[in-house]
Structure formats: structure tokens, C-alpha cells
Amino acid sequence: xxxxxxxxxxxxxxxxxxxxxxxxxxxxxxxxxxxxxxxxxxxxxxxxxxxxxxxxxxxxxxxxxxxxxxxxxxxxxxxxxxxxxxxxxxxxxxxxxxxxxxxxxxxxxxxxxxxxxxxxxxxxxxxxxxxxxxxxxxxxxxxxxxxxxxxxxxxxxxxxxxxxxxxxxxxxxxxxxxxxxxxxxxxxxxxxxxxxxxxxxxxxxxxxxxxxxxxxxxxxxxxxxxxxxxxxxxxxxxxxxxxxxxxxxxxxxxxxxxxxxxxxxxxxxxxxxxxxxxxxxxxxxxxxxxxxxxxxxxxxxxxxxxxxxxxxxxxxxxxxxxxxxxxxxxxxxxxxxxxxxxxxxxxxxxxxxxxxxxxxxxxxxxxxxxxxxxxxxxxxxxxxxxxxxxxxxxxxxxxxxxxxxxxxxxxxxxxxxxxxxxxxxxxxxxxxxxxxxxxxxxxxxxxxxx
Numbered sequence: 247x248x249x250x251x252x253x254x255x256x257x258x259x260x261x262x263x264x265x266x267x268x269x270x271x272x273x274x275x276x277x278x279x280x281x282x283x284x285x286x287x288x289x290x291x292x293x294x295x296x297x298x299x300x301x302x303x304x305x306x307x308x309x310x311x312x313x314x315x316x317x318x319x320x321x322x323x324x325x326x327x328x329x330x331x332x333x334x335x336x337x338x339x340x341x342x343x344x345x346x347x348x349x350x351x352x353x354x355x356x357x358x359x360x361x362x363x364x365x366x367x368x369x370x371x372x373x374x375x376x377x378x379x380x381x382x383x384x385x386x387x388x389x390x391x392x393x394x395x396x397x398x399x400x401x402x403x404x405x406x407x408x409x410x411x412x413x414x415x416x417x418x419x420x421x422x423x424x425x426x427x428x429x430x431x432x433x434x435x436x437x438x439x440x441x442x443x444x445x446x447x448x449x450x451x452x453x454x455x456x457x458x459x460x461x462x463x464x465x466x467x468x469x470x471x472x473x474x475x476x477x478x479x480x481x482x483x484x485x486x487x488x489x490x491x492x493x494x495x496x497x498x499x500x501x502x503x504x505x506x507x508x509x510x511x512x513x514x515x516x517x518x519x520x521x522x523x524x525x526x527x528x529x530x531x532x533x534x535x536x537x538x539x540x541x542x543x544x545x546x547x548x549x550x551x552x553x554x555x556x557x558x559x560x561x562x563x564x565x566x567x568x569x570x571x572x573x574x575x576x577x578x579x580x581x582x583x584x585x586x587x588x589x590x591x592x593x594x595x596x597x598x599x600x601x602x603x604x605x606x607x608x609x610x611x612x613x614x615x616x617x618x619x620x621x622x623x624x625x626x627x628x629x630x631x632x633x634x635x636x637x638x639x640x641x642x643x644x645x646x647x648x649x650x651x652x653x654x655x656x657x658x659x660x661x662x663x664x665x666x667x668x669x670x671x672x673x674x675x676x677x678x679x680x681x682x683x684x685x686x687x688x689x690x691x692x693x694x695x696x
Contacts, residue, residue, distance in 0.1 A: 282296050284678060286678060286679075287674070288675055289334075295329065298327055301326045302326050316467070317470055320681055326479070331474055340394065344433055345393055356388065363409075398662055406654055413649045416649045417645060419490070427489060428487075430466065430469060431469070431484055432455050433475030434455070435475070436517040436667075439671065449511070450510035450520055451472060454472065458471070458472070466482065474605045482522075489501070491652040492662070496516050496519065497513070503630070508521070532641040532645075534597055534598070536637075537596060537597075538593075538632075540586065540631050541581070542576060542577045543582050543587075543588060543626050544629075556627055559620035563620050564619065573631055583625075608630055617629065617631045
């Protein structure tokens with residue numbers, strides 16, 4: 247069965263490792279635009295009716311098997327338009343900062359999406375066009391997502407730092423031992439420098455959402471209708487998160503919940519949040535298989551051609567395997583790996599992928615005390631001997647690495663969310679079609695002017 251284009255889009259963010267806010271929808275197809283109109287002006291750019299229509303159609307495709315979760319069409323159009331505006335602003339800001347992506351970058355993203363969907367790039371193109379979409383527009387969408395990712399990286403690079411004391415404090419906190427939770431949320435954002443009218447409008451919207459959920463509305467459907475979080479069109483699903491990744495303001499509430507529970511509207515630094523606990527699981531010990539090995543690395547150089555390097559590796563392999571010469575001695579005399587040569591090529595104990603995919607693959611094929619024939623990597627020619635394997639409890643080491651990542655993710659999410667809010671608040675955005683304007687924003691605007 248042909249895979250629908252909407253499913254292909256769901257793979258884009260995973261395949262290209264993009265942030266949630268970059269998961270947008272395909273741009274307008276090329277064709278007869280004679281009846282097109284501008285629905286929004288976004289700084290120096292515009293969003294066309296055709297772009298909005300195509301984006302809405304894609305969301306409808308994603309929910310084709312469960313259309314009841316979608317809000318009324320007027321609400322859906324406003325939600326989708328808001329995502330298009332946010333993407334347009336990110337692309338414009340990235341362009342101002344000189345952020346660019348090459349055709350080769352887009353080609354790589356296309357290949358990743360194709361692989362994610364078990365297709366060749368040619369089959370992906372055929373699938374996109376079979377659904378009536380422009381492949382050129384699909385490539386532009388991928389390009390915009392890559393640009394947004396690079397903007398995201400540049401924003402957080404200089405603003406997120408992690409200290410050892412922060413890691414120690416996290417590991418010592420009760421919440422760190424509480425495992426992982428699968429959450430969904432509804433976010434009612436406040437603009438930067440929110441007025442009392444803005445806060446009142448957001449609070450009223452949060453109350454509408456909680457009342458709808460209490461009245462029996464599915465949480466994911468409520469998220470699509472009410473949330474203005476970057477994952478609203480995914481039903482507000484946050485996926486699995488460690489308890490230490492949850493902002494401290496909400497961790498206490500989540501820690502007392504059972505699967506299926508929903509919080510009241512919680513006030514946070516960026517607005518109001520409603521959380522649902524879907525599942526939870528406890529942490530487990532991290533026991534991994536480690537390898538002990540040693541290697542000799544022969545690098546090509548100005549004095550040693552690639553062919554000569556290969557031949558030298560073959561000669562050394564023959565001396566080790568057939569002439570039974572001492573591996574450690576030959577490594578000290580010949581290996582060009584600065585980290586292991588002086589130790590007789592000893593690489594110590596390590597996890598399978600710690601030294602790269604080439605070495606990992608050959609380790610798995612070897613038995614203990616067996617030497618692999620010379621194989622090539624980007625570094626040169628390797629002679630590898632597997633000395634042993636063991637099961638090792640690396641829970642403490644991995645916990646520190648996970649804690650560092652959790653702190654980094656939490657800080658990065660907050661930094662970039664603040665960046666997007668400030669960018670949106672300071673941008674010139676004029677929605678020209680009255681029915682596409684958020685009624686809550688209109689209410690807040692009216693309160694300001696009265």
C-alpha cells in the first residue's frame with residue numbers, strides 16, 4: 247500500500263533530528279495562484295492562502311484515521327497559521343544572521359526521510375508527487391527545518407552551560423530516582439512583557455481547556471484545540487522524559503500523579519500549563535557489555551602512500567598471526583595511534599561503539615584472542631585483537647552523562663522558548679483575515695485599548 251504523504255512528514259523531525267518547533271507542514275504547491283491571497287504579513291514576508299490550505303490539508307491527512315480529535319476548522323486554521331508564522335520568523339531571523347543550508351544538506355535530509363520510510367529517494371519523490379504535492383516544495387520544507395535547527399543551535403550554544411555541582415545536585419535530589427514519565431501538555435503562552443489583560447485572557451483560555459477535559463474531551467483533542475505549544479498539532483505529546491528533565495515548578499505535581507491524572511492549570515514563567523501523566527516507569531541498573539582490545543594503526547602520510555600503508559599493515563598482521571611476534575612490541579614500534587601506541591596498542595575496557603562503527607563491527611565478529619585482518623577506516627589501516635569481554639555495571643557513569651544531558655535539554659528548551667516568545671512579540675505580524683485572528687488575543691487587545 248502506498249504510504250500517505252502525511253506519514254512521510256511525521257518522519258522528517260526524527261530523521262533530521264529537528265526540534266519540535268521546526269516540525270511544520272509542506273508549503274504551497276506550485277500551480278495556478280491567480281485566486282491566491284495574502285492571509286498574513288510576517289515582517290518582510292507573507293503567508294499565502296494556498297500555503298495555509300495545503301498545511302491544513304496535511305494535518306487532516308495526519309488525523310485521517312481519527313478526525314474527531316481535530317478541533318473545528320476555524321480553530322485548526324488559526325493553530326496551523328500560528329505554526330507557519332513561527333517558522334517564517336525563524337527562517338527570516340536565520341537569514342539575517344547568515345545561517346544557510348546547501349543543496350547537499352537538503353539531499354542528505356531527503357535521504358534520511360527516505361530511509362526512515364524504507365524507501366529510496368526516487369520512491370520518496372514518487373510518493374510525494376502521487377499525493378498531489380510538489381517535491382520542490384517538499385525540499386523547501388526540509389530546508390526551512392534545517393535552517394530552524396541551526397538557528398536553534400546557535401541560540402543555545404552560548405547560553406547553556408552545565409557545571410559539575412549542578413550534576414551533583416541533580417543526582418542527590420529525590421526526583422532523580424523517580425524514573426521516567428510519559429507526559430502530554432497543553433500550553434497557554436503569555437507574550438513577553440504580558441499585561442494584566444494578557445494574563446486574564448490566557449487564564450480564561452486555560453479554564454476553557456480544563457473545563458473541556460473535565461467534560462469528557464480527549465486530552466489530545468483538547469491540546470490540538472487549545473494549546474499554543476509547539477507540539478499542539480501532535481496532541482501535546484511530550485514523549486518519555488526523565489523526572490529530572492521536568493521543570494522544577496511542575497516536578498512536584500507530576501511526582502504525586504498516577505497514570506491518567508490531569509493537573510489543573512499551573513502557572514509557569516511562560517504561561518499556563520496543563521499536564522497529563524500517560525505512563526511512568528522506574529529506573530533500572532545499566533549493565534553493559536564491555537570489550538578489551540588492542541590495535542595497531544598505520545596511517546598514510548607524505549612518506550607512506552595509501553598502498554604502502556595497506557601493505558605494511560598486511561606485513562604486520564602476517565608477523566603477528568603466522569610468525570607469532572609480540573603484538574605489543576610491534577604496536578610500540580609501528581602504530582601511529584597516539585593514545586594507545588605507548589601502551590602496546592592497549593585500548594583498555596570500552597563499550598562497543600566507543601571507538602567508532604568500524605572497530606565496533608569487527609569487535610562483534612571476533613572471538614577472544616583473535617586478530618582481525620587489516621581493515622580500513624578514515625584514520626588508516628587497523629590491526630585489531632580482541633582480548634576479552636565482560637558485563638559491567640556503568641549505572642553511575644551513565645547517570646552522570648544522562649543528568650548532564652537532562653540539564654542541558656531543560657535549559658535549552660527554556661532558552662529557546664524564551665527566544666521564540668521574544669521574537670514573536672517583537673515581530674510585525676498582521677493577520678489580514680479577521681476569522682484567522684485568535685479571539686483571545688483580540689479580547690486582550692480590546693482590554694488594553696479600553
